[in-house]
Structures are given as structure tokens and as C-alpha cells.
Amino acid sequence: MRPFLSTACAASALALTMLTAACGAGVGSTAPGDGQAAPVSKAPELGAGEKVSIVFESYNFGQAGAWTDTFNELIGAFHKAHPDITVTAQKPQGNSANPATDTISSLQSQMSVGKPPDVVQLGFSDLDFTVNQLKALPLDDLVGKDVVQKNFDGAKYPFAERARTLGDWNGKTYGVPFVFSTPMLYFNSALFEQAGLDPAKPPATWAEVAEAAKAIKEKTGKDGAYVDCLTKAAKDWCFQALVRSNGGRVISEDRTKLTFAEPQVTEVVTAMQAMVKDGAMPNRTQMQAVEAFARGDLGMILESSALQGTFAKGAGEKWKLGAAAMPGFEGKPAVPTNSGAALFVFAKEPAKQRAAWELITFLTSEQAYTTIATKIGYLPLRTGLVDDPAALKPWADANPYLKPNLEQLARMEPWVSMPGPNYLQIRDGMMEAVESAVFQGADPASTLTAKQGELAKLLPGGRG
Template sequence: MTLRGSVLAGSLALLASTALSPAAFAKDISFIYCGDAINPVHKKAFDAWNSANADAKVAPELVGWEQCQDKATTLAAAGNPVALAYVGSRTLKQFARDELIVPIPMTDAEKASYQPHIIDTITFDGKQWGVPIAFSTKALFWNKDLFKQAGLDPEKPPTTWAEEIADAKAIKEKTGIAGYGLPAKTFDNTMHQFLHYVFTNNGQIEDASGKVVLDSPQNLAALTTIKDLVPYAEEGPTAYEQNEVRAIFLDGKLGMIENSTGAIKRLEGTKLHWGVANLPLGPDAKGPGTLLITDSLAVFKGSGVEPKAIEFAKFLTAPARQEEYELEGDDGLVPLRPSPTVDKFVADHPAWKPFLDGIKFGGPEPLFTDYKGFQNAMIDMVQAVVTVKATPADALKKTAADVEQYK
């Protein structure tokens, strides 16, 4: 079933309760803005745009994170789209295939302004389908006190998967505390955790031609490493997602976790002695790597203001404004573009360096038409290995065949 058909079948109640008034579509750029509050940087941008564009004002509607994308999807599938919405870039291929969004023309200079591989997260059939607005990567956080208690050098985090397993084992055996935090709940970051291992071993999910290449030696090594970490992880990893694992680390009850820049702010106010480093690398790695995840502004088809919506999306994410949004927030976002401002920020905040180091050899979150089907298949694969219901080789081979249907 297509996205349009599935949404219409299951979302009539949501549509009835959330449809925007017809007036919102007259000349305004109706904009579903995700979050609990409008960011001050964006508020200034809305005001500046509206002052200069009286005939095409932006009209943001604040929608909570849990309902945000569903609302935009429902309205578009019912033929009553908003002009613009904040979406996970992983959904862009699905939206494009169902002809719910329009491509975003980008010049070569615009594409080249971004960090490596960012444009890959929004590209399908040679076209760009969104304007990136948020970017995240991961790095390794370690508890220096637990390293010391386990007889490890507290200033020397693991740099390879083999060292990571050995350090996790030492912490578990010497202190009785789990050495590694492994998210394996039925949640998207279980798939993301696996993909971090894929992209720190020169692995791929799809090759340059779009062929699924999940069942590869590099990816088998990644899944096997996850299996090898289970004995030294928190008890019952399938009960924990990434933020729950982070909470255990913040409580001093984990030796290592892989997390985003959001962990930095939370750790700075604690008594923990911690460090942050590049993700450990697999045997086939070419250099520091990570999974690259973006969110984007998507312009929906049929609003009647598509060109102005594209213009506004680029206005909102213009380099100087985007940097301010990224670097001044409570959690902070990994900068989408390199610049002298970013270089200075990283020099002043060295804990951020690993989050940029992994970009060059990182890989984009794969674009599948049915991204939820793909995601669920990947989660099932990890959980089967974590719970010893399947060997890594068998689980990988089965999942490689299963995900073909979600292309």
C-alpha cells in the first residue's frame, strides 16, 4: 500500500482534529514547525521574512514532536497540504515516490557548502527533496572513574572494536558495573546503533547503484561486535533505548556509551569524570566514521506557494542563521556546514571535535520508500542477535533479503 493509501485509511480522525483553516492556504506559507516552542533564532527569522514579504508571510504552527510528522503527512495525503514541514530526511524518498513533495533545486555551490555526505541524506533519483535543518552524529563517551577502577588508563579510550570489547569486559569483571551501554529496544536508535558500526568499518547498506549490499563481510563484523558486547552491557538491552542508556551512564553505572552532542550539556553539570572520543573503528575502517542523520524542511505539492516556500526554507537555513541556531541551543546540533565560526567554536569547545571528525568517512541514513518497514526489519535483526535467537550471519542474510521489499 502506498503512503497516500495507508495514511488515508488510518488517519481520518487525526485529520478532523488537526486540519488547518482554508485561510491559512490563501497566500501564507503554512509551516508545521516541530517542537515545544519556537526557537528564538527562528522567531527572528520569521519576523524578518514577514516584514519583507507581506504577500507571502510565513505562518508557523507549533506541533509537538510526536505528532508533527504525522500531521504533515495526513494533510498532504488527503490533498490539503501545508506548504512546508519539518520532517526526518529518511521520509523524503517515500514522500517523493507518492508525489506529495516537490524537488528543491540546488546550485552546485549550495550543495558544496555542506559537510560531506549531507546532500546524500536528501537526494533521490538525482534530485534534492529537502533543505537540511538539523544534523546529528555520535561519539564515544567514557567514564574515567570506572576505567581507573578496572585497571585501565582513564585517559585512553578504546580506538578499535577489539579494544572496546576488552575494556567493557574489564570494567564488568573488575567493578561489577556494565562496561557498555547497548540500546536494543524496539526503537529507531537500535537501528542507528547498528549503522554506527557499519559506518565505522567502511560498510554500506546500498552501493552507488542503489543495490542493497547489507549482507557483506564489513556488516557481519559490525553485527558480530554487537553480539560480543552483550555480555558486558546493561542487563536486558532490549528494554532500553538510547536516552535510557544515557540516563544509566549519567548515574555512573556504565563504562561507555555512544551518544550525541546532547550528552555534553547533561554531563557538564555532573560529578562524573568523563571523556569523549571518536567512535572505535572496525578492521576495515578507512578513518573516523559515524552515521549521519539529518532532518529537513520539505515543500509539499499543491499548496499553491511552492516557489515561495522553497525560497523561505533556504532563507531560514542560510549559513549565518543556521550556525546561530545550531551552536546556541541547549543541546546543540552538529553544524551542517564547515566555516571559520565552526572552527572557532570547536577550538573553544573541544568535546565537540569527535562529532565532526567522523563526518568524512561517515555514511548517510539510508533512504527507503517504506522507511518504517526497513527500520523494523533492522531492529528485528539486532534483537535476534542480542537475544541469541539467531547468529549474526543468519540474521544478516535474512534481513538483507527482507529489506528488498521496502526499497
């Protein structure tokens, strides 16, 4: 997200970060160095009237507006349902404008003095490190695999099939997927009409996006389109979607070799660079692009639904917000990936471990997802809620932005986390190279090749 947003924009972009994080590597991973964690003892049920206090750390509590308000509401509802469990909610330690960037360092700092939070919201891109280095507790051992699966099945509506394994590693569930989105193409219908474009037929390919963006620029004087997948601050969740949509990968399927300098990836970066050079995409920071779109000064933006509330508020009565699925490359299907985060347990005491699980089950319940979807805009991972008149159907019927996101969920691929303790340097280094090419005009092929060779040394075993 580059220099970061203040107020609601920052929070939404942050949510994108959260949405940001991946698990493709998590499911059934067998990459070298992936150790199978030792089983932990099962946490006993809490006794009647047993008082327990736990700490819940989430970057949502570091955001103003809908994020903090919604999560405080959820914690209040949990207290009413579980009066014997006291939850202290806190944001990650650190002073970053985007609290999501402080999650891992905050947890490490608290673990170093033997006092980790009991429940932590961490991005999917941190999954490898969270399981293998930070030693999150395997929930299948902690409460039983049958109990974990029962939670996924829900009281009435199960988790979407592609969502329920995003927090798995080597066949065990470590994190319960919590909130995420897929990449959405938001557009300003008024600017479309002024440019002679049909809002009912938004661009379906990147060539069409570039053409429409140039029309908007030429006929309205406003900027055309911004792809918020191409900077270090945006992380790589959405960039991976672009790459997969062109048949490439940023890392091999077994996660032992970096592949972001391959032709399919270079083609994506070259196409995005061409949009900047041709004036179809403004050379802006994420903050500038998000705020410009919310003001009505940008025609299109590829973004997370975490920012949907910000965009809808910005549009107000002034212009109509439109939304479409992520565009693809000519002749190839678009392959959306997920952003977002899961909930992990780090509690040491059995009573706190069981209380932590009770909090997780509540925060991923039908009740909680009804609140989260309507007040923030995240996908309700219990998708059956959108067909229930007593739950989310009225909201879904009135929300034209939901349908493309739900459709993409059905064919989504997981965001793949980089391996080993140097995963952040690898991910950030790759995105620095992408940003340099797209926005600073560096040669895509040579820039990506040089950076891949440099970062390969940071992989476990120095492979690359």
C-alpha cells in the same frame, strides 16, 4: 530508541532519529522505480508588503526543553527579519512518545485532505519515499538551482561539502540538510580512572571498547558500554556505520538487493552479541542506557550529539564527560554515517512556496546554526563558523566534544534510505532481526538470513 525517553532524554534520542535518516541513496540515485519528478513552476518573489502565512511542521516542537525552546527562538527571530511572513509551528500529528516517528503518517494524513504543512522536517531515511511517493517539491525548479547553491554557499560560510547533497535525488535538490550528527563515543572519565583506564586514550577499536567495558564492570560495579545502534527504535543510521566500518552494506549500492545477511554484517552483529554475553554491554532499552549514562552509571555510549546536552547536564560537577570518534574494527577504518533531517517544501500556492523557501534559508543560515549548535549540540553544517571569533569559535574552543564530530563529518558516508513504499517495513524488519540477535541471543547468521529472505519480497519488483 525502544520504549522511549521522557523529557530531555526523549527529545535527544528523537533528535538522533532525525539525525537519523539517510541520503546515500539520494545522491544520483538510479535504482529501478525512481521516477524523475516533473518540473514545477518557479515561485515568484514576494511583493513588498505582501502578507503570507505558512505552517512549519517539525518534531522538535514535540520535545520539551532545549529543542522546543531553541526552535521557538528561531521562529521568533525569523518573524523579526520577515515581519510579513507569519509562521505557525506545529509538531507532527500523533501521540507517539517520540514525535519523530509520527512525521510521515502526519504528513500523509494532512495531504489526504489537501492541507499539507508548507515546510516539513523529515529524516534522511525517508528521502526516497518523500521524493517519489509524497512528491516533495524540487527546490531547483521552485526557486532556481543557482539560488539553491547560493544558499549552500552562504553569506560567509558554505555548507560542509559532504552535507550539501544529502537532500538531493537524481541530481536535484529536494531537501536542504538541516541538523545531524555522526556517531560519537561518549565516556565517563571518572569511571575510566576508577577502572585504571586513561581518559586521554579512549578506545579506538571495538575490541578495545569491550576490554575497557569489562574493566569498568569489574572494578566499579557500573555497566561498561552501550551501542545505541542495534534496535528497531534506534533505526539503522548508526547500524549502517558499524556495517560500513566492517566493509559491508545493508543494501547493494544500486539499492536493488538486500545484503544485511552477508558475512561482513553477520560479523558485526556477532561482535555486538558477544559484548552482551560477556557482560561488556548491558541488556537495556535505549531509555535505560541513556538515563544510566547521564546518571554516571554507564562507562561509555555510542550516541548522537543530539544527546550531548543531556549528558553534559547529567555530568554537571559530579563527573567529567569525554567524547571520542566512533571506534572501528581491527585493521579497518571507521566509516561514520549521518543521522538527521532535511527541510522540504509541500506548499501549493506560489506565495507560500516562496515564503517556505525564505524560512528554509533562514533556518540554515549562519545565525541559525550558531543558535542550534550552542543550545542543542548539533553539528554546525556551516563548519567555518567554528573558526570565527564572532561566531562559534569561543564555543568550539570550550567544547571538547565538537572536534571528533567535525573530523568525522569530513569522511562521512550518507545514511542510505531503503527503496519503495515498503521502506519502513524493510528497515524496521532488519533492525528487529539485529535486536533479536544482539539482545535476545538469536543466532546472527540464520536470523539475518531468514529476515532478509522475508523482506526481499517487499523491495520494488520483489527483488532480493
